[in-house]
Amino acid sequence: MIDNKLIELVGITKRYNGSTVIDDLNLYIRENEFLTLLGPSGCGKTTTLRIIGGFESPDEGKVLFGGKDITKLPPNERQLNTVFQKYALFTHMTIAENIAFGLKIKKKSKQYIKDKIKYALKLVNLDGYENRMPDSLSGGQQQRIAIARAIVNEPKVLLLDEPLGALDLKLRQDMQYELIRLKNELGITFVYVTHDQEEALTMSDTIMVMNQGYIQQIGSPEDIYNEPENAFVADFIGESNILSATMVKDRLVNILGVNFTCVDEGFGQNTPVDVVIRPEDIDLVDPEDGVLTGHVTSLIFKGVHYEMEVMAGGFEWLVHSTDMAPVGSKVGIRVDPFDIQIMHKPESEDEAVSAKGPEAW
Amino acid sequence: MKRKSTFLLSTPYGLWMLGFTIIPLVMILYYGLTGRNGGFTLENIRLIATEENLKALWLSIRLSLLSTLLCLLVAYPLAMILRNTKFKNSRFMVMLFIMPMWMNSLLRIIAWQNILERRGVLNTLLELLHLPALNIINSPAAIVLGMVYDFLPFMVLPLYNTLVKIDENVINAAHDLGANNFYTFTKIIFPLSMPGVISGITMVFVPSLTTFVISDILGGSKVLLIGNIIEQQFQKLNNWHSGSGLSLVLMVFVLISMALVGKYDKGEGSAGVW
Ligand SMILES: Nc1ncnc2c1ncn2[C@@H]1O[C@H](COP(=O)(O)OP(=O)(O)OP(=O)(O)O)[C@@H](O)[C@H]1O
Ligand SMILES: [Mg+2]
Secondary structure (H helix, E strand, O other): OOOOEEEEEEEEEEEEOOEEEEEEEEEEEEOOOEEEEEOOOOOOHHHHHHHHHOOOOOOEEEEEEOOEEOOOOOHHHOOEEEEOOOOOOOOOOOHHHHHHHHHHHOOOOHHHHHHHHHHHHHHOOOOOOOOOOHHHOOHHHHHHHHHHHHHOOOOOEEEEEOOOOOOOHHHHHHHHHHHHHHHHHHOOEEEEEEOOHHHHHHHOOEEEEEEOOEEEEEEOHHHHHHOOOOHHHHHHOOOOEEEEEEEEEOOEEEEOOEEEEOOOOOOOOOEEEEEEEOHHHEEEEOHHHOOEEEEEEEEEEOOOOEEEEEEEOOEEEEEEEOOOOOOOOEEEEEEOHHHOEEEEOOOOHHHHHHOOOHHHO | OHHHHHHHHHHHHHHHHHHHHHHHHHHHHHHHOEOOOOOEOOHHHHHHHOHHHHHHHHHHHHHHHHHHHHHHHHHHHHHHHHHHOOOOOHHHHHHHHHHHHHOOHHHHHHHHHHHHOOOOHHHHHHHHOOOOOOOOOOOHHHHHHHHHHHHHHHHHHHHHHHHHHOOHHHHHHHHHOOOOHHHHHHHHHHHHOHHHHHHHHHHHHHHHHHOOHHHHHHOOOOOOOHHHHHHHHHHOOOOHHHHHHHHHHHHHHHHHHHHHHHHHOOOOOOOOOO
């Protein structure tokens, strides 16, 4: 990946009627990067995207494009295109006219436009739909037309606001592949909004997790999943066991009154921390071999694995395992040191609220 | 079963249509196509061909077209402004503009008469300001002014209703694809507002074409519209036959004009009268 900042948001703040929706947001997007904005509903993802697209102007801060300040530039003069959350097709035009809209403004030749329409429809698997009207298409088809309408313009950056939200699982997966292929083939930079964490993990080079207008963490999918920086991220990305604990000393953490070895250092001695343990990282062993012992309270078959709840040390542990233990049976719990993720407790009230997690939506 | 209940439900409307649409129409047809002696005749229809009546019809058409055009030119920007007001109470603003409709139409026209009269409110004001008097009462200009004032709400309302329905993101999408404001208006906003434009035009043009109250009061007896001629047949000459005959001719013109307007609408998602 070229380490070249294409878009930079510097100190972006946006308020609606006095309430702050985005607070001092700093972010850069590299050329040909697939960046995903991930967060619960209402956390400011669309607003961030609209500020990049030019449909909303920030109350404070700057938007830079290739180093140039474009904060005041209207959308039609920005080198990027948007796929809107609800398609926003032109209902009085045919599919072909919809796709041709941007090309006609750029005064491309008739033949060029015709070829582009054909190419784009093929790309989104809707060949032969040229003369249909948008209203006669299903939601998923309309969304794909919206994507086609944007990419024919060969923008440097494509902004997508939950473009696959209306599609069924199979089509969604196909479109995920298509989008990644488009990104690689056309060299377009993607800024992608979703609240589907699985989609974010699958597609992104970089994920930015947001909550209530704040960035919670920016990093690669692996970083975000394996080393969440706080309880909110841990809870939002995948399922997890989040517990209050005390860091006894380097590489030793006291969880529910029992000492676990871990690999983290530098938290000081007897410091309160949050601990995240992924359900698939918990090993169920014989009671006498476990660090903690408890009994199974529920068991669900999930296909790839069993999902169990284990009451141990006064905490309901969520466990994913290919081995099953029947409800009521006594089990021991073990966790490998590197599977214990230690996080600082949130410092301010604000953060504590925002760390409360996805239940908010 | 279902058919039966649908039928029962629609009975009152059927009766309504019979009593207030079909029977009156048949009566006009009957009177229009018969003479005083009761026999069939085209005499009443042919009455339109007299020089005076043709002149009145032609003037009616011209003034109605003009007032419709003026209404459209005034109402469209207004509807756009109302659409774009971010205020929560933009509905209330719309109401302010259509509130005059709540007053009796006759009253409103008489008010205009008082304003425009030779020694009326307007000229008194002009005199105070040492400006030359404006004598438009009893002229076609006064009639057009009355029509525009009277029928403007009928243009504003359908326009506003179609314009607010246009999704902001559709307009954003046009900008996003490189369209400037003018291009966005001509290619996106105006075409999408066509249903409103068409019902607005019909709602203003038809009553303008048939009015006699406005021309009576603001035109004095100097300017005769086809509506006045028809009214005279009924009220002054007490001749229902000739009045109905002329009405039939006027109805044909209304139908033609509506068909013409409807033609411009591609029929896609039209919320208009057609
Ligand atoms: N035009 C507006 N006026 C007032 N408040 C707004 C406006 N647009 C957004 N908001 C508020 O800003 C916050 C963030 O909205 P935004 O649309 O960015 O959320 P989102 O993360 O895209 O959510 P979703 O996943 O539901 O689309 C919300 O609380 C919303 O109510
Ligand atoms: Mg959104």
